[in-house]
Amino acid sequence: xxxxxxxxxxxxxxxxxxxxxxxxxxxxxxxxxxxxxxxxxxxxxxxxxxxxxxxxxxxxxxxxxxxxxxxxxxxxxxxxxxxxxxxxxxxxxxxxxxxxxxxxxxxxxxxxxxxxxxxxxxxxxxxxxxxxxxxxxxxxxxxxxxxxxxxxxxxxxxxxxxxxxxxxxxxxxxxxxxxxxxxxxxxxxx
Amino acid sequence: xxxxxxxxxxxxxxxxxxxxxxxxxxxxxxxxxxxxxxxxxxxxxxxxxxxxxxxxxxxxxxxxxxxxxxxxxxxxxxxxxxxxxxxxxxxxxxxxxxxxxxxxxxxxxxxxxxxxxxxxxxxxxxxxxxxxxxxxxxxxxxxxxxxxxxxxxxxxxxxxxxxxxxxxxxxxxxxxxxxxxxxxxxxxxxxxxxxxxxxxxxxxxxxxxxxxxxxxxxxxxxxxxxxxxxxxxxxxxxxxxxxxxxxxxxxxxxxxxxxxxxxxxxxxxxxxxxxx
Numbered sequence: 403x404x405x406x407x408x409x410x411x412x413x414x415x416x417x418x419x420x421x422x423x424x425x426x427x428x429x430x431x432x433x434x435x436x437x438x439x440x441x442x443x444x445x446x447x448x449x450x451x452x453x454x455x456x457x458x459x460x461x462x463x464x465x466x467x468x469x470x471x472x473x474x475x476x477x478x479x480x481x482x483x484x485x486x487x488x489x490x491x492x493x494x495x496x497x498x499x500x501x502x503x504x505x506x507x508x509x510x511x512x513x514x515x516x517x518x519x520x521x522x523x524x525x526x527x528x529x530x531x532x533x534x535x536x537x538x539x540x541x542x543x544x545x546x547x548x549x550x551x552x553x554x555x556x557x558x559x560x561x562x563x564x565x566x567x568x569x570x571x572x573x574x575x576x577x578x579x580x581x582x583x584x585x586x587x588x589x590x591x592x
Numbered sequence: 593x594x595x596x597x598x599x600x601x602x603x604x605x606x607x608x609x610x611x612x613x614x615x616x617x618x619x620x621x622x623x624x625x626x627x628x629x630x631x632x633x634x635x636x637x638x639x640x641x642x643x644x645x646x647x648x649x650x651x652x653x654x655x656x657x658x659x660x661x662x663x664x665x666x667x668x669x670x671x672x673x674x675x676x677x678x679x680x681x682x683x684x685x686x687x688x689x690x691x692x693x694x695x696x697x698x699x700x701x702x703x704x705x706x707x708x709x710x711x712x713x714x715x716x717x718x719x720x721x722x723x724x725x726x727x728x729x730x731x732x733x734x735x736x737x738x739x740x741x742x743x744x745x746x747x748x749x750x751x752x753x754x755x756x757x758x759x760x761x762x763x764x765x766x767x768x769x770x771x772x773x774x775x776x777x778x779x780x781x782x783x784x785x786x787x788x789x790x791x792x793x794x795x796x797x798x799x800x801x802x803x804x805x806x807x808x809x810x811x812x813x814x815x816x817x818x819x820x821x822x823x824x825x826x827x828x829x830x831x832x833x834x835x836x837x838x839x840x841x842x843x844x845x846x847x848x849x850x851x852x853x854x855x856x857x858x859x860x861x862x863x864x865x866x867x868x
Contacts, residue, residue: 408618411625418632425639432646434678439668447668468669475676478691482683485690485749490679511682526685539685539707565707571686572756 427497434495486575488515503530515571516578517585521545524567539565684712687756695720701756703763710763715755723748733789734758735817757818764820764852765790771854779861781807791817793853796830799840799860807831808841812848825849 432438439447448469483489490513499506505528512521523543529536542565544558554577561570683689690699696719702712716727723744730736736755743751772795773784781796791814798805806829813824827845829837847856 407622408625411622411629414629415625415632418629418636422632422636422639425636425643428643429639429646432643433671439671444668444672447665447672450665468666468673472669472673472676474692475673475680479676479679479683481692481697482680482688482690486683486686486688488683488686490682493675493679493682495678509682537685537709539709542707566704567685567707568687568702568704568709568760569706572753572760576753 427500431496486515487578488571488575489513498525504528515574516582518574518578518581519547520574522567524565539567541565542567542570544570685709687760688752696723696726699752701752701759703756703760705764705767708767710767713759715752717748730755730759731762731788733787734762754818761814761816761818761820762790765814768820768853769793772857775854776857776861779857789817791815793822797857806833806837806840808844810844810848812853820852822849 490511492512493509495507495509497505498508507526507528508523509526510521510523512519514520521544523541524539525541527538527540529538542562544562546554546558557573558570561567561573680689684700684702687702687704688699689702690697693716696717698714698716700712700714703710713729713731714727715725715730718724718726725736725740725744728736734755735758739754739758740751743754769784769786769790773780776797779797779799781798784793784795786793793812794810796807796809798807800806809828809830811824811826812822814821815823825845825848827841827848829841833841844856844860847859850856851859
């Protein structure tokens with residue numbers, strides 16, 4: 403009789419672990435949204451670290467590491483946006499599939515390159531094969547205000563068809579720069 | 593007599609002791625399992641409450657209560673850190689990413705064939721006193737020195753753009769050749785010959801038709817290093833070939849000029865199979 407009790411507990415443990423895993427993922431997904439914490443809340447948190455009444459403890463040290471790491475990465479991000487003229491205004495992602503060596507996430511991004519805005523949706527598949535991690539984009543969907551230029555819409559549908567996210571960004575960069583140059587030249591002569 | 597009786601009692605006691613030990617072990621195990629179940633139940637309930645709360649807030653926008661009220665500053669910053677990392681990963685997907693260093697910037701150029709990301713290369717630049725390349729992982733057959741002489745001092749963006757064009761074109765040519773070897777090895781005769789820049793390819797292949805196979809040889813030259821389609825293609829039918837195979841050779845030549853190598857193979861092989 404004890405053995406069946408054991409089994410019952412073990413079964414329940416398995417079920418609970420599954421449930422917990424799913425709930426944790428749900429939690430994670432909701433947190434992925436960019437508006438989870440407001441800018442003010444983030445600033446307040448940073449100030450809390452800088453508070454001179456902070457207790458000297460191990461916890462404090464690891465927290466300031468966190469702050470330094472955050473500042474360093476934010477500086478990198480800020481630099482990249484200035485350098486490439488690509489600004490991302492929103493980014494949300496959702497895990498669609500997660501197994502031991504395969505993860506699929508659905509991303510939704512909006513941003514602009516110079517003055518041209520775009521919205522993207524795609525699935526990102528990451529596969530682990532021994533030590534190599536491979537990255538593949540599928541289901542790419544691009545929305546761009548093309549205005550008068552039919553070349554833009556042709557180009558967008560072609561890159562969408564092939565899932566060529568990288569080519570989209572590289573071409574967007576040069577097109578946006580040309581467009582910007584043309585626009586400022588035009589304004590100059592107005 | 594007495595001796596066997598004593599032995600019997602000893603065995604009985606031993607047996608009883610063993611059974612008692614077994615029973616105690618089982619009870620211990622049961623107790624620890626029970627404890628684990630209770631711990632997990634609490635954890636599950638806490639998570640459930642958290643998720644419910646988050647979802648309620650998501651839908652009831654009028655009463656947005658701060659999430660931060662119940663999280664430590666550490667958790668808030670941890671969240672922000674993950675978001676910034678996520679954004680940096682997106683930059684990697686755009687083809688040009690980087691990291692500030694003490695003396696400059698370390699750029700990372702990624703390459704891809706359509707939706708499949710391939711190798712990435714790094715370029716560690718110093719910015720003082722002038723812009724110079726400190727370290728890099730650019731392959732030696734890419735004309736880095738030529739490109740940097742022309743653009744590095746005057747226009748870094750242009751320099752990276754041109755370099756990325758070279759690297760991407762090379763990666764795509766290599767990918768096509770690799771795909772051909774991997775997916776169409778049955779149709780290749782001998783090995784595919786290529787140079788390290790993958791802009792010179794030569795191979796022999798056979799096309800099945802009506803039960804027989806017809807041998808061809810192809811030579812592809814890509815003179816534009818920023819292009820992943822060949823500029824010059826020569827396809828000829830080897831062995832005994834009738835006039836119509838000359839037409840096929842010309843058709844293949846045209847296909848190789850217009851589309852990716854492995855896609856061209858897909859096209860004429862499936863077409864040939866349909867005819868059969």
